[in-house]
Amino acid sequence: MLLSLKDDHKQHISLLISQPTNVLQDFCRLALDYLRKGPTPKLYQTAAQKLDVQPEIIRNAVEGLVNLLVESCRHQLSDIDFHDTVLTLGFSEEHQETLESFYRGKKQEIYDVLSQLTLDQPHYHDLEWRFEVASRALQHQVTPLITMNLALETKTGLASDSTTTKNIVLQTDPTNLVHITQVLEEALQESRSQHSRRIQRSFK
Template sequence: MARLIRPEQAKQLRFLLDQPEEVLIEFCKLAIEYINSGINEKKCTVAAKKLSTTYETVRGALEALVALLIDSTKLALSEREFHAVVQAALETINKKQTEILWQFITSKRTLVDNVLRASCQDELYFRDLEWRIEGRIASRTIRSQATPVIKMKFHLDTECVSEYRDQLHPEPVDHAPETEATKQPPTRREVLAETDPAMLQHMIQVLEQALLEARTRRVRNYVKPTQS
């Protein structure tokens, strides 16, 4: 199973676990408001004053809670799996706090699932890649060295699924004629592309650099509340 709670996120959640249970419940309510309409800076500022801490600490704890809700929904965790994960990542959590978090997640799972599906309805997602190298047979008539060509076929899909829970629906095998009312728009798309080795190497370097930047704290803080 993929890691549900990252070390930095666990540190932020421990701040909530050190508070009374009523505070944890209030933060669960703020997390739902965060998903529906974004961060409420006024309420976070008030909470920071009441808890004698900084605005950044409150916001970090809230975003960690939102990430926990989203990731638990995407992974479709059972109650036993959730309890095992939080007990391993948050050693100080007690039974009552675990129950509060689990009730929070299960009560809003449908809402979060709908929000995630709606947010990616029109986006294309990578599903598969086919590729081949084409070259020329050596010939004395060619005055310059022939450059091989790499041809690629990208299989994309607009269907938003959880890789841990759902599988892409196979193409239906149905020979019955479709009417305008029953005909469904296709979700899959194929994109053909070709390039030379030098450009392919450049693209690989750009993607590797992007992966390195994705591991920086600045990027993690940006994508943490809505990560996938």
């Protein structure tokens, strides 16, 4: 099968078509580094100066190459299919050999990254809570507590309705609950950041 990339990904990769083989090899290393650790703006700035383009263009090219490699692994392309896909994108035979060699050598590592990203983690299903206080005899020592029963669901098979539910009982005081809420809100804001969205788009 031939891999079909979105138009914007094709446009991002187009920068690499006109570059020498050694530059393409450098971009392959940048793509692998992106998969391992995320974007590295300093390296993109250096590459942009060498190629006399904007750093954003370098970053887009790296992300386009990441998408090509990830989608090829996701669809389990054979070396022949990967070869044909690369040629349809406009790369020369020399470039194709460079990309195919990189794909063949790093395929397992990319699979490992994908398996970590697609690992099905438990997700929220329901939450019950109640306030608890000590007896009247100990009112001078009372610290209100909140007891929560958190229900998490995990898929157990390919079917969307095949799940198991796990109940976790938690207990905390109001002050700590406020702190937990703040930390979760910060994490939610980070997930909506431009950096996080770029990474998420690379794996779609």
